Amino acid sequence: TESLESRDAELFDAIRGELGRQRDEIELIASENIVSAAVMEAQGSVMTNKYAEGYPGRRYYGGCQWVDVAEELAIERATKLFGCGFANVQPNSGSQANQAVSLALLKPGDTILGMSLDAGGHLTHGAAPNQSGKWFNAVQYGVRRDTLDVDYDEIARLAEEHKPAMIIAGGSAIPRQLDFARFREIADSVGAWLLADVAHFAGLIAAGVYPSPFPHVHVATTTTHKTLRGPRGGMILTDDAALAKKFNSAIFPGIQGGPLMHVIAAKAVAFGEALRPEFKTYQKQVIANAKALGESLVEGGLDLVTGGTDSHVLLVDLRPKGVKGNATEKALGRAHITCNKNGIPFDTEKPMVTSGIRLGSPAGTTRGFGEPEFRQVGRWITEVVDGLATNGEEGNGAVEEKVKGEVAELCGRFPLYPQL
Numbered sequence: 343t344e345s346l347e348s349r350d351a352e353l354f355d356a357i358r359g360e361l362g363r364q365r366d367e368i369e370l371i372a373s374e375n376i377v378s379a380a381v382m383e384a385q386g387s388v389m390t391n392k393y394a395e396g397y398p399g400r401r402y403y404g405g406c407q408w409v410d411v412a413e414e415l416a417i418e419r420a421t422k423l424f425g426c427g428f429a430n431v432q433p434n435s436g437s438q439a440n441q442a443v444s445l446a447l448l449k450p451g452d453t454i455l456g457m458s459l460d461a462g463g464h465l466t467h468g469a470a471p472n473q474s475g476k477w478f479n480a481v482q483y484g485v486r487r488d489t490l491d492v493d494y495d496e497i498a499r500l501a502e503e504h505k506p507a508m509i510i511a512g513g514s515a516i517p518r519q520l521d522f523a524r525f526r527e528i529a530d531s532v533g534a535w536l537l538a539d540v541a542h543f544a545g546l547i548a549a550g551v552y553p554s555p556f557p558h559v560h561v562a563t564t565t566t567h568k569t570l571r572g573p574r575g576g577m578i579l580t581d582d583a584a585l586a587k588k589f590n591s592a593i594f595p596g597i598q599g600g601p602l603m604h605v606i607a608a609k610a611v612a613f614g615e616a617l618r619p620e621f622k623t624y625q626k627q628v629i630a631n632a633k634a635l636g637e638s639l640v641e642g643g644l645d646l647v648t649g650g651t652d653s654h655v656l657l658v659d660l661r662p663k664g665v666k667g668n669a670t671e672k673a674l675g676r677a678h679i680t681c682n683k684n685g686i687p688f689d690t691e692k693p694m695v696t697s698g699i700r701l702g703s704p705a706g707t708t709r710g711f712g713e714p715e716f717r718q719v720g721r722w723i724t725e726v727v728d729g730l731a732t733n734g735e736e737g738n739g740a741v742e743e744k745v746k747g748e749v750a751e752l753c754g755r756f757p758l759y760p761q762l
């Protein structure tokens with residue numbers, strides 16, 4: 343009966359602080375979103391108490407009748423959303439979903455072909471410090487120098503040369519649409535498995551505003567917390583019954599123990615929300631907002647990698663202003679605009695410095711921002727960046743203060759979690 347506030351004041355304060363930060367600042371991190379109160383309610387539910395190793399109807403523990411309902415709902419809704427036959431909703435994260443696919447389909451030492459981190463890929467696609475880079479012979483593809491978009495000719499060439507056991511499509515900073523059919527053609531030409539990691543695009547795909555990996559891929563993995571707007575977690579999708587069995591075994595008992603049933607319950611709620619017509623309207627607005635933000639930044643004199651976006655994410659090339667990603671992330675933070683520094687393709691700066699920032703529209707769009715608000719955000723970013731260009735790393739304090747005030751006013755017009 344004791345409240346969190348009276349039982350643990352320090353932790354309570356940290357949560358209130360985080361709520362305040364989310365309320366008062368503009369969230370532009372492309373991999374983040376703002377879940378509904380219903381999703382949080384499910385995640386904060388008694389399902390956290392339950393052990394449920396195994397799968398619905400085949401558990402290693404008694405008392406699973408209600409968590410089975412939650413997991414079955416999550417699976418049924420996920421397969422409906424993505425138009426595929428099977429879903430494993432137990433991965434604790436996107437990384438663990440990818441790890442399980444590797445465990446199911448590969449042996450240590452096998453060759454994999456994924457997008458390099460520098461070009462926009464994810465750590466789990468074969469980066470050196472990640473398990474995928476240590477336990478497999480990871481060959482990495484990048485983007486074309488002319489378009490800065492995914493280089494399919496290079497993928498075909500590297501596939502032919504290295505004969506990978508698995509090719510991974512997808513990444514964390516790819517503004518344009520992926521051609522899954524082209525990926526499959528290349529995979530088939532060398533007999534490789536094709537995995538699409540659609541973590542970033544999942545919500546757009548579910549809403550039909552971005553190409554679907556099905557029927558082209560053998561398997562797709564995703565996180566559930568980015569554009570899909572669910573709780574933090576992962577998921578594996580496939581149309582192939584035999585593969586589905588392998589992925590189930592790879593998740594449990596392969597790499598995980600008891601599933602996070604409260605998170606799976608929250609996934610079910612989020613997938614239910616994503617099946618509603620409003621979700622399509624939301625995702626259309628996500629793309630329209632990203633485009634509006636991009637146009638506003640270009641008007642302000644910044645460059646965009648690939649010249650724009652067809653998705654929720656923008657990669658901003660700061661070089662026209664002569665400023666760095668790390669200084670820009672900090673300066674925008676001072677103005678209460680949150681984003682992350684990000685290398686741009688062929689970046690000559692170190693990963694902790696970078697020549698770019700990555701921006702995304704999912705969280706702001708959930709909050710209710712439309713194109714006028716995103717254009718305004720673009721103007722504020724330009725002002726803050728111009729302060730850095732003129733004054734060096736400390737930026738223009740007066741401009742940052744002014745923007746911070748205007749950000750507060752905008753955030754006040756779009757209240758977040760008023761019930762909390």
Ligand code: PLP
Binds near residue numbers: 373513539
């Ligand atoms: N795959 C891609 C493409 C991602 O962008 C991410 C997250 O950043 C992941 C996988 C990993 O997800 P998680 O952070 O849940 O492990």
